[in-house]
Amino acid sequence: MSMKRREWIKSAALIGGSLSMSSALRGMPTAAPLGTALPSDSSHGYVNLSINENQWGPSPKAREAMVKAVSYAYEYPAVPHRKLREEIAVHEGVDPSQVLIGAGSSDLLKASSYVYGLQGGSLVAAEPTFNDLLRWAEPNGTEVIRIPWNDEFSPDLNKISSSLRSDTRLVYVCNPENPAGTLCDTSELKDFCMETAKSCPVFVDEAYIDFAGEADKLTMMGLVREGLPIIVSRTFSKAHGLGGMRVGYAVTTPEIAEKLKLAYVHGVVCGASHVSIEGARVAYADRQWLTHVRTETAKVRADFEGFLDNIGQPFIPSYTTFVLMPVNTDSKVIADTLFNMTKVRISPRLIHGQNYLRISLGSPAQMRKLKSGLELVLAAT
Ligand SMILES: Cc1ncc(COP(=O)(O)O)c(C=O)c1O
Structure with a gap:
């Protein structure tokens, strides 16, 4: 291969690489500016309340x-x-x-x-x-x-x-x-x-x-x-x-x-x-940010547990960033229906033969989306 041809292939690969990289970046959500609190939807295009991520993000x-x-x-x-x-x-x-x-x-x-x-x-x-x-x-x-x-x-x-x-x-x-x-x-x-x-x-x-x-x-x-x-x-x-x-x-x-x-x-x-x-x-x-995250999480948790009480949905009182609740039908079907309706992902569980949903706590906006969908899906099952 002549020197010229090799150089051409190398630079074409570089240009191709940077093009595909920048087009991939164009599809990404814009990062919150430094110094502001995050909450936003995930970078995957749906709200993931299934794996206990902290939606307030890093300090x-x-x-x-x-x-x-x-x-x-x-x-x-x-x-x-x-x-x-x-x-x-x-x-x-x-x-x-x-x-x-x-x-x-x-x-x-x-x-x-x-x-x-x-x-x-x-x-x-x-x-x-x-x-x-x-x-x-x-x-x-x-x-x-x-x-x-x-x-x-x-x-x-x-x-x-x-x-x-x-x-x-x-x-x-x-x-x-x-x-x-x-x-x-x-x-x-x-x-x-x-x-x-x-x-x-x-x-x-x-x-x-x-x-x-x-x-x-x-x-x-x-x-x-x-x-x-x-x-x-x-x-x-x-x-x-x-x-x-x-x-x-x-x-x-x-x-x-x-x-x-x-x-x-x-x-x-x-x-x-x-x-x-x-x-x-x-x-x-950064203890200040830690306090902020703990306080906001506790507020969301109290609000969500209050919501579950209001709709008559039993749950296990939580000391964490997620809530586990027993349900009467196949929890996987509930989770999938909710996801198809709202693009909110939650975690279905089967524990000792009983169906449960484990739902991670998100930002207030994410929880609003979750609550309206969950109420409908639970009422229909
Ligand atoms: C109880 C518990 N321990 C440990 C981990 C692992 O966390 P990481 O590997 O991100 O520190 C998790 C993650 O969800 C968890 O729920």
Whole structure:
């Protein structure tokens, strides 16, 4: 191929690439200017109230930090990674060696199920619950013992305790629980963790803790500080509105942290990017935005629960950013009908033979759209 022809092909490819890129960008919704609150519809052209995204988005300060960090995207993320670990360690009163960062807390769930499943054995958790840790455990050869919720739609801590076996390597508790939205009594959960920790570590997933009240009063982080074998995970995806940036963390004892690093060595977790971590660092410090998101979410939650009361629709009172409600007909049909009518996506569930809908809380405008459609669909089914 002559030099000229090769150059032509290269520049045509570049032009083609930039053309298709700019036409793709033309189809995208315009980003809200920095410094303003988001809420808008998703970038996919429908309202997604099925996967618990935070519709208020990241703090304007975090967005600004991410834009700045893009210029340094050529740098590996080691320095921001270390700084975030130090900042979390200061806030939680632990040593930085006790903080692990992942690309979302899913990374830490995956790492834990991998490391604790290396020798087989069993893992105990509520049924249903958030599935990430469990779904990685089973293909690894770990037996998952699933204990149905108690009558209050919460993890049945007594039954979980009595189901522990000599080969149980890890217990997983999601608090607040997903998909129920319930919160364990703090002192009961503390007693449970202290007792269980005598035989195996407990993984406490606190993804939604900021929406349940004062996180510092509800968290199990204190037990980590006391040196108990507890792993507490948190995420920047929920209260901090950074689901797409993939940053989460776990705080645990130095011994367990060391053990979980095996998963990094074995390449099971991949770590968060430079830009993501710079956004997370600023989001972590921005308590004002966190308060704003928590307050607005609580308002939307109270309004939605009031609406459900008014239309006579039972639901499980929520401590989170979603509400679970039993329905009498096929929940998938309800969700699909609602989507076709309104372009609002919600999550159908089948739990112990009962149909449920799990609906994430969105902005007031999104909830108006949801409520008018849901009322019609529920009345017709
Ligand atoms: C209870 C719970 N834990 C963890 C996660 C994982 O979140 P991420 O990987 O975005 O941190 C989710 C996501 O929906 C969740 O609901």
